[in-house]
Amino acid sequence: MLFGQLGLQINNGKCAHGTQPPPTLTITKSALLGHNFLRSNGQDNEVSSPDRLRQLFMAGMIADLEFSLRATATATEKSTFGINSAQRASRAAKRLQAAQGRLKQPLLEEVQTVFGLKPSGDSRYAYSELLPNMEDFRSKIAELREKKSDELTQVEQKFASMNQKLSLYNLLTVSYRMPPLPDPSSAGESEEARQAFTDQLMQILAMVQQIEAGSPPAIIPPAGEPDPMKPESDKWQAYGPAIFATYVQNLMSTERVDPNPALRSFTDVLDAVREGKSPEINMAVTKYMATISELPIAAKKMGKAKTESWFNKFAPTA
Incomplete structure (x- = not known):
């Protein structure tokens, strides 16, 4: 079998x-x-x-x-x-x-040394434990960028893999954080104030574009129907970029633009998570699922999402 x-x-x-x-x-x-x-000849196997x-x-x-x-x-x-x-x-x-x-893991020990970490039973560490020596780690990564991938040693490959994981963690953190939106009322005080407002807005735009270039998990579906004339009308977004998109829409519109209902529901999820209360978290997630089920683009994918959720809970290969 x-x-x-x-x-x-x-x-x-x-x-x-x-x-x-x-x-x-x-x-x-x-x-x-x-x-x-x-071995029948009395010899020992190699280690x-x-x-x-x-x-x-x-x-x-x-x-x-x-x-x-x-x-x-x-x-x-x-x-x-x-x-x-x-x-x-x-x-x-x-x-x-x-x-x-x-089993000793010399590659792991090399990484622990750079971060100044002591070996632990399960080799797991909090992100905050890595921060004190993060600059040393970044220096290591800067050296690796000058090499081709096939020239990396096993230890260097381990460092590169660690950098990918940390980069993904940072991407997830920043993409689900409220962007630092400037106050529009400050733009009308003087020419210098308007220029400062514009500069700050362009900085946030560049940050959001960099976030989206990293393809973070997108949990906010579009609110309306897809438009064949607009290729990105069916594009899902991460929380931070979706907040910024709503902010820009209100800046450019003469009337207030209502936020995406999925954005409101997911904000409730994040608030419940920060409070750390399981019943409220479950209720917020249920409300979020019900909200996006009513959005046309998300509704088409809900069946697949439910199947994937069931499969992950079943976890036959875990």
Whole structure:
């Protein structure tokens, strides 16, 4: 079943002269793994790398899962099978975590050193813990930009990967933050005030354009019907850019432009999250979902969104 799908084979045959060769586990589909577990000549295997040990451990986990799946067919009539299977999966997860913790990760240690971090049990750190030494990290990244990707060492690749994750975090943070909108009433006091207002507005516009160039998750759908003559009329936006778009519309219009109803509903979600009250958060999310379901462009995608939400909760591969 699972062995066949993965191309996983155990070679335990006899040689022509009748001796028993060492069992060999290989993944034939991609040839990712080949390892002799036993040696009959008294010699030791070479020390395996952490990545190799992880692969070997995962191969054992796959074999364990194969055994469990085969047992399902004959054990489902037992009332305790469900809880036993759950306990078995829990034990397997704990073994995997324990093995991961015992393996040294020199690449991770290099990153920890740059940020001045002490090793932790699960190698997780708050963003605030990285800030004191962020300039040292940026200096490292500046050096890497002068190299081609195929010239990077493993450690440098780890730094590049870390930079991508931090850049994504920063993009998410700024795209769902209220932009610093200037007060329009200050623009009419003098020529200098109008120029200062215009300069500030252009700075915010440049910031918003940079945010949208990063393609942040867009959660605010357009309020109206798509216009074939306007290619971006069906464009969803992140919270910050959507706030700025409404602000600019009101600046350019002689009458007040009502904000997108999705924008109001999502603002309620953010307010509830800041207060940290779960019931209010759930109510705000439900209200937001109901609001965008009434918007024509979003309504067409709600079925797919609900399916994706269900699948993420089901999480068969988690």
